[in-house]
Amino acid sequence: MxxxxxxxxxxxxxxxxxxxxxxxxxxxxxxxxxxxxxxxxxxxxxxxxxxxxxxxxxxxxxxxxxxxxxxxxxxxxxxxxxxxxxxxxxxxxxxxxxxxxxxxxxxxxxxxxxxxxxxxxxxxxxxxxxxxxxxxxxxxxxxYDTALNTVVEAIDKIRDTASSHNRLFFVEVMGRDAGFIALNSGIGAGAEEILIPEEDLGVERLLDSLERSRRAGKTSSIVVVSEGDKTGKNVFELADYVKKNLPYYDARVTVLGHIQRGGRxxxxxxxxxxxxxxxxxxxxxxxxxxxxxxxxxxxxxxxxxxxxxxxxxxxxxxxxxxxxxxxx
Amino acid sequence: MxxxxxxxxxxxxxxxxxxxxxxxxxxxxxxxxxxxxxxxxxxxxxxxxxxxxxxxxxxxxxxxxxxxxxxxxxxxxxxxxxxxxxxxxxxxxxxxxxxxxxxxxxxxxxxxxxxxxxxxxxxxxxxxxxxxxxxxxxxxxxxYDTALNTVVEAIDKIRDTASSHNRLFFVEVMGRDAGFIALNSGIGAGAEEILIPEEDLGVERLLDSLERSRRAGKTSSIVVVSEGDKTGKNVFELADYVKKNLPYYDARVTVLGHIQRGGRxxxxxxxxxxxxxxxxxxxxxxxxxxxxxxxxxxxxxxxxxxxxxxxxxxxxxxxxxxxxxxxx
Amino acid sequence: MxxxxxxxxxxxxxxxxxxxxxxxxxxxxxxxxxxxxxxxxxxxxxxxxxxxxxxxxxxxxxxxxxxxxxxxxxxxxxxxxxxxxxxxxxxxxxxxxxxxxxxxxxxxxxxxxxxxxxxxxxxxxxxxxxxxxxxxxxxxxxxYDTALNTVVEAIDKIRDTASSHNRLFFVEVMGRDAGFIALNSGIGAGAEEILIPEEDLGVERLLDSLERSRRAGKTSSIVVVSEGDKTGKNVFELADYVKKNLPYYDARVTVLGHIQRGGRxxxxxxxxxxxxxxxxxxxxxxxxxxxxxxxxxxxxxxxxxxxxxxxxxxxxxxxxxxxxxxxx
Amino acid sequence: MxxxxxxxxxxxxxxxxxxxxxxxxxxxxxxxxxxxxxxxxxxxxxxxxxxxxxxxxxxxxxxxxxxxxxxxxxxxxxxxxxxxxxxxxxxxxxxxxxxxxxxxxxxxxxxxxxxxxxxxxxxxxxxxxxxxxxxxxxxxxxxYDTALNTVVEAIDKIRDTASSHNRLFFVEVMGRDAGFIALNSGIGAGAEEILIPEEDLGVERLLDSLERSRRAGKTSSIVVVSEGDKTGKNVFELADYVKKNLPYYDARVTVLGHIQRGGRxxxxxxxxxxxxxxxxxxxxxxxxxxxxxxxxxxxxxxxxxxxxxxxxxxxxxxxxxxxxxxxx
The missing domain is CATH 3.40.50.450 (Rossmann fold)
Incomplete structure (x- = not known):
């Protein structure tokens, strides 16, 4: 006992x-x-x-x-x-x-x-x-729920400036092994693409999708990327790759970092x-x-x-x- | 078909x-x-x-x-x-x-x-x-989740001033027939008491509990009250009743009202x-x-x-x- | 010395x-x-x-x-x-x-x-x-600056629901003797009318203005009222008066209260x-x-x-x- | 005319x-x-x-x-x-x-x-x-005022985690030629050091100050750095330099980036x-x-x-x- x-x-x-x-x-x-x-x-x-x-x-x-x-x-x-x-x-x-x-x-x-x-x-x-x-x-x-809201509020802000400037933003969020934050915050923030460790969609698919978006008249886009995504490129390399292949996109990167751990x-x-x-x-x-x-x-x-x-x-x-x- | x-x-x-x-x-x-x-x-x-x-x-x-x-x-x-x-x-x-x-x-x-x-x-x-x-x-x-956060953020603000002034605050939240908002936001905001339509704890129990709190050295308190609570008193009458019976409490009322319906x-x-x-x-x-x-x-x-x-x-x-x- | x-x-x-x-x-x-x-x-x-x-x-x-x-x-x-x-x-x-x-x-x-x-x-x-x-x-x-932002954020939320329901909202803010909060938050929140202690515009002028707004096709409105406004009516009486005289308005009242004192x-x-x-x-x-x-x-x-x-x-x-x- | x-x-x-x-x-x-x-x-x-x-x-x-x-x-x-x-x-x-x-x-x-x-x-x-x-x-x-608040809210979040982990954070804020954001948000966020383009305090002074802080028992610190600071090192190099010279510090970097441009x-x-x-x-x-x-x-x-x-x-x-x- x-x-x-x-x-x-x-x-x-x-x-x-x-x-x-x-x-x-x-x-x-x-x-x-x-x-x-x-x-x-x-x-x-x-x-x-x-x-x-x-x-x-x-x-x-x-x-x-x-x-x-x-x-x-x-x-x-x-x-x-x-x-x-x-x-x-x-x-x-x-x-x-x-x-x-x-x-x-x-x-x-x-x-x-x-x-x-x-x-x-x-x-x-x-x-x-x-x-x-x-x-x-x-x-x-x-x-987890707080982190999702921190991320979504940050992407809301980024979208303000993305929309104003017709820009493509890559936003890196936490999640080395798991895509929970990326997937849920991405849907919550209305991201156009979401890259997570659990699924490798491939960089080519991303290019296709962005190209399709542009043809449909979308002029600004948000791509949410998990730290641990499986493309084999980090978020800066991804942005460079897209810029090289889709030069009409003015691609930028934001790494949200440690703000995701704090807050009320x-x-x-x-x-x-x-x-x-x-x-x-x-x-x-x-x-x-x-x-x-x-x-x-x-x-x-x-x-x-x-x-x-x-x-x-x-x-x-x-x-x-x-x-x-x-x-x- | x-x-x-x-x-x-x-x-x-x-x-x-x-x-x-x-x-x-x-x-x-x-x-x-x-x-x-x-x-x-x-x-x-x-x-x-x-x-x-x-x-x-x-x-x-x-x-x-x-x-x-x-x-x-x-x-x-x-x-x-x-x-x-x-x-x-x-x-x-x-x-x-x-x-x-x-x-x-x-x-x-x-x-x-x-x-x-x-x-x-x-x-x-x-x-x-x-x-x-x-x-x-x-x-x-x-x-519902947004409303909970709106309420909790509002009560956080009220607690700042409650703590600074040793006050007792009655905060009325929405919920004519259901205590979901009151119960969850009350726990989330660390309220000392929560009054909901589903359960009539009685005014006397509230007095007892506040009296006990005071004796334990608690100098400020938050009571969250559903619109539809079952005490038979509205939030202003509740505050008056407490003031009359526990005169050392400086009781105040805030009705959160329609801010609960809006917001991102x-x-x-x-x-x-x-x-x-x-x-x-x-x-x-x-x-x-x-x-x-x-x-x-x-x-x-x-x-x-x-x-x-x-x-x-x-x-x-x-x-x-x-x-x-x-x-x- | x-x-x-x-x-x-x-x-x-x-x-x-x-x-x-x-x-x-x-x-x-x-x-x-x-x-x-x-x-x-x-x-x-x-x-x-x-x-x-x-x-x-x-x-x-x-x-x-x-x-x-x-x-x-x-x-x-x-x-x-x-x-x-x-x-x-x-x-x-x-x-x-x-x-x-x-x-x-x-x-x-x-x-x-x-x-x-x-x-x-x-x-x-x-x-x-x-x-x-x-x-x-x-x-x-x-x-003061914090209180202004608290008020403006609250009115933003109220406007969400005002716009969705074509409603007229009277929002009472602090300021028994001074209209600083009402005047600045009213402008910041895009209020249609602002009533302050320093200037008695009269209730009739408010009716005229609301009537004009309606004719111009405005279907929802926010009126910000200082605690100490000089109309001789409190915010609830004001809303009642407007409802009686301009019955097409679905007028509501929110008293922001003590949330204005707290917050980061x-x-x-x-x-x-x-x-x-x-x-x-x-x-x-x-x-x-x-x-x-x-x-x-x-x-x-x-x-x-x-x-x-x-x-x-x-x-x-x-x-x-x-x-x-x-x-x- | x-x-x-x-x-x-x-x-x-x-x-x-x-x-x-x-x-x-x-x-x-x-x-x-x-x-x-x-x-x-x-x-x-x-x-x-x-x-x-x-x-x-x-x-x-x-x-x-x-x-x-x-x-x-x-x-x-x-x-x-x-x-x-x-x-x-x-x-x-x-x-x-x-x-x-x-x-x-x-x-x-x-x-x-x-x-x-x-x-x-x-x-x-x-x-x-x-x-x-x-x-x-x-x-x-x-x-400008909105950006200051965005930065201060972000640093508040970072401080939560800095305090919890005894860490030193370098936070880069916008301002290629002017230190307005860094200086005011740094004071508002209670930063221990602020580096701006208008004044080169030198890296050595930063080391001295951090060393003094540590001796005084401060276990976590925030350093706010303008994009255009004059140390000749970017924010990542600064962190590395501090880590090398003051190895008891667990230094991290956050670049706030484009969230500073958006928001209500x-x-x-x-x-x-x-x-x-x-x-x-x-x-x-x-x-x-x-x-x-x-x-x-x-x-x-x-x-x-x-x-x-x-x-x-x-x-x-x-x-x-x-x-x-x-x-x-």
């Missing part, structure tokens, strides 16, 4: 995403509601190794639900990838009388958590937070973060461990961390079809 | 919601993609009665995906509630050679459409667009509107009729208009629990 | 306005730059009376430049309006070894500061912060707050007192508090003319 | 800026108010050469006051730089019975206008619209555009020519185009001092 959980630790790890603070707040308040202590570790696993933590109560998380970033800060810890690092972290947890951990982050975070749990028998629950949305076991990860979380991300985190605390208090909470079909569910790490969250291929129809 | 659909009409009816333009755009472009003609009727059923319509092509809907409101305008038509009104509308549709209609709106819109279809054998497909989100057969109606649609609403509308056109071209398209469990589905009108889309009661835990 | 200033106190008083935090930050950092101590009093004069203050250093004001509200909170203190209250405040200042005060607020704040200074010989400098912008001696008060400050307000506050500290260190800093003709200037309180900051009448021309 | 002006042409030229539509609207409505005809030329001087224009009335400019970009589109015309090009444009103006032109743009636009006026005796008035704000004769050009204009830019454009029309109707309108010391003034082109709008050096004090 598992030991009663009296003190829960929480941390954020990996790339930060908007809504992580809403998640921390919900963990802390749910602990308070169930008269359970809560401490926060700084900078993810590194803070566990360095024994940097702080007790958290309802007041510590006042007015953070709408703040981007994470008050606990985040990091990627190389030391934690070693057995020695994890042992040190586990020791510190024991000294701090932390009975279980809630880990907010992406798959790197969960992989670390699983190792910690298996090697040192520390119950952990993962809460998926990543703008890339590429985690199996949840339809939505915290921060949307209502969706705040509610999602709140619901997932309440569930995470309740699972621990219920004696469960090594699970990831997720939102599947509008309900909060959980799956084993194993399963979350093994599977792959695939994009909805129907969206590619939608994109093609709408860029008519 | 149903007649081949060669020309599709589209209109928006009832209260407008952000994303209706994205829906119109998607209807028009999907028609173009399938080489089907498309016309738009102005001001909902009234435009059908007055025979006010315009041919729409891909260019007519350029750069509207991110605009609030509806380029076809909207209205509530009393005339259409009479058989005579509907006959006149049907006649005009026949003269205009419109084979089928896509109706973007809420349940009033769908009720009208069902009558039209039954009395005059005109295939119709409903696309749910209403910030209230109270339509059965879809987890999300177009405009979020990415979510644009993608939702696009997906629903592509499906609506494809259903008509496929010989289907009298259905409503909806998003259930992240997939685009359809149900009969009958079913959409008979059932009720209930709020997720678990959110009430979440709200209570988090306002600890 | 004035005593050397070694420790400066800062506080915010009266209605809060966006940018007050940027002002506090700049006071604190300028003190640090000049190796001068700084303490912050909570809740304006009330904190001085209650002796509630906190030492502030560069780190205390980290990441607040973009936050609405005021970390020092604000209040209106009745006790400070008595000689006894002010004596107590002065005593506390002396005990705390505060040599001079920087007062961020509006004319009520400055009146109190002048009394404190005259009765107890405490050097004070006023920094104008009020969304109403009605302070003499500065073209811009901190928070604009770049203009952040830079303004920064410049004014650096100057305020430098004046005190330079042995000056009982002045208000202000921005006149794009330069930072100062005038005596007396002058700031005696004069009146008038609206630019030419804007009324502009408004009339543009609502053609 | 100058010929009576019966028909006014308007166009936008050069890089677009938010608020140009508000300016077009004000030109058109002021013409309507004074019973003067108005036509709009597309794509700046190129449209004059190609004889592409459209009559504009109050309805043509409905609901554009809040739209980014320009409905008349913009371009840079090489042909117009030749005498032949200008002759053709002048001929077309005469055929179209356009008596005078209003030119919305930057100094390239005004240079072209002056040549046209001198060679072909066509009265022109310039309206300054450029986000760079580097036009002599006006304290503010249309679009702020209230300030809408009012500015409205006031400048009313004045421009009134000057033409008053028989004036070859002037630029501008806002000097909060009042609308005018100066000769010559003067606007000869002088230089200098940044306020005091802001550099402010920036240094506040990054303490």
């Amino acid at each position: 598992s030991k009663k959980v009296r003190r829960i630790g929480v941390m954020t790890s990996g790339g930060d995403s908007p809504g992580m603070n809403a998640a921390i707040r919900a963990v802390v308040r749910t602990c308070a509601y169930y008269h359970t202590e809560c401490v926060g570790f700084y900078r993810g696993y590194q803070g566990m190794i360095n024994n940097e933590y702080v007790p958290l109560n309802a007041r510590s998380v006042r007015n953070i639900i709408n703040q981007g970033g994470t008050i606990l800060q985040s990091a990627r810890s190389k030391q934690f990838m070693t057995e020695e690092g994890r042992s040190r972290a586990a020791e510190n947890l024991k000294k701090a009388e932390v009975d279980a951990m809630i880990l907010i982050g992406g798959d790197g975070t969960f992989r670390g958590g699983l190792a910690l749990s298996q090697e040192h028998d520390i119950p952990v629950i993962g809460v998926p937070g990543t703008i890339d949305n590429d985690i199996n076991g949840t339809h939505y990860a915290i921060g 979380p949307t209502c969706f991300d705040r509610v999602l973060a709140s619901r997932l985190s309440v569930k995470a605390v309740e699972l621990l208090l219920d004696g469960k461990k090594n699970l990831m909470v997720g939102m599947m079909n509008n309900e909060i569910e959980s799956c084993s961390l194993d399963q979350a790490l093994k599977g792959k969250h695939n994009i909805n291929k129907d969206l590619l079809r939608i994109s093609e129809i709408l860029s008519t | 149903s007649k081949k659909v060669r020309r599709i009409g589209v209109m928006t009816s009832g209260g407008d919601s952000p994303g209706m333009n994205a829906a119109i755009r998607a209807v028009v472009r999907t028609c173009a993609y399938y080489h089907t003609e498309c016309v738009g009727f102005y001001r909902g059923y009234q435009g059908m009665i007055n025979n006010e319509y315009v041919p729409l092509n891909a260019r007519s809907v350029r750069n509207i995906i991110n605009q609030g409101g509806t380029i076809l305008q909207s209205a509530r038509s009393k005339q259409f509630m009479t058989e005579e009104g509907r006959s006149r509308a049907a006649e005009n549709l026949k003269k205009a050679e419109v084979d089928a209609m896509i109706l973007i709106g809420g349940d009033g819109t769908f009720r009208g459409g069902l009558a039209l279809s039954q009395e005059h054998d005109i295939p119709v497909i409903g696309v749910p667009g209403t910030i209230d989100n109270d339509i059965n057969g879809t987890h999300y109606a177009i405009g 649609p979020t990415c979510f609403d644009r993608v939702l509107a696009s997906r629903l509308s592509v499906k609506a056109v494809e259903l008509l071209l496929d010989g289907k009729k009298n259905l409503m398209v909806g998003m259930m469990n992240n997939e685009i589905e359809s149900c009969s208009l009958d079913q959409a009108l008979k059932g009720k889309h209930n709020i997720n009661k678990d959110l009430l629990r979440i709200s209570e835990i988090l306002s600890t | 004035s005593k050397k200033v070694r420790r400066i106190g800062v506080m915010t008083s009266g209605g809060d306005s966006p940018g007050m935090n940027a002002a506090i930050r700049a006071v604190v950092r300028t003190c640090a730059y000049y190796h001068t101590e700084c303490v912050g009093f909570y809740r304006g004069y009330q904190g001085m009376i209650n002796n509630e203050y906190v030492p502030l250093n560069a780190r205390s004001v980290r990441n607040i430049i973009n936050q609405g509200g005021t970390i020092l909170q604000s209040a209106r203190s009745k006790q400070f309006m008595t000689e006894e209250g002010r004596s107590r405040a002065a005593e506390n200042l002396k005990k705390a070894e505060v040599d001079a005060m920087i007062l961020i607020g509006g004319d009520g704040t400055f009146r109190g500061g002048l009394a404190l200074s005259q009765e107890h010989d405490i050097p004070v400098i006023g920094v104008p912060g009020t969304i109403d912008n009605d302070i003499n001696g500065t073209h811009y008060a901190i928070g 400050p604009t770049c203009f307000d952040r830079v303004l707050a920064s410049r004014l506050s650096v100057k305020a500290v430098e004046l005190l260190l330079d042995g000056k007192k009982n002045l208000m800093v202000g921005m006149m003709n794009n330069e930072i200037e100062s005038c005596s508090l007396d002058q700031a309180l005696k004069g009146k900051h008038n609206i630019n009448k030419d804007l009324l003319r502009i408004s009339e021309i543009l609502s053609t | 100058s010929k009576k002006v019966r028909r006014i042409g308007v166009m936008t030229s050069g890089g677009d800026s938010p608020g140009m539509n508000a300016a077009i609207r004000a030109v058109v409505r002021t013409c309507a108010y004074y019973h003067t005809e108005c036509v709009g030329f597309y794509r700046g001087y190129q449209g004059m050469i190609n004889n592409e224009y459209v009559p504009l009335n109050a309805r043509s400019v409905r609901n554009i006051i809040n739209q980014g970009g320009t409905i008349l589109q913009s371009a840079r015309s090489k042909q117009f730089m030749t005498e032949e090009g200008r002759s053709r444009a002048a001929e077309n103006l005469k055929k179209a019975e356009v008596d005078a032109m209003i030119l919305i743009g930057g100094d390239g636009t005004f240079r072209g206008g002056l040549a046209l006026s001198q060679e072909h005796d066509i009265p022109v008035i310039g309206v300054p619209g450029t986000i760079d704000n580097d036009i002599n004769g006006t304290h503010y050009a249309i679009g 204009p702020t209230c300030f830019d809408r009012v500015l555009a409205s006031r400048l454009s009313v004045k421009a029309v009134e000057l033409l109707l008053d028989g004036k020519k070859n002037l630029m309108v501008g806002m000097m010391n909060n009042e609308i003034e005018s100066c000769s185009l010559d003067q606007a082109l000869k002088g230089k709008h200098n940044i306020n050096k005091d802001l550099l001092r402010i920036s240094e004090i506040l990054s303490t």
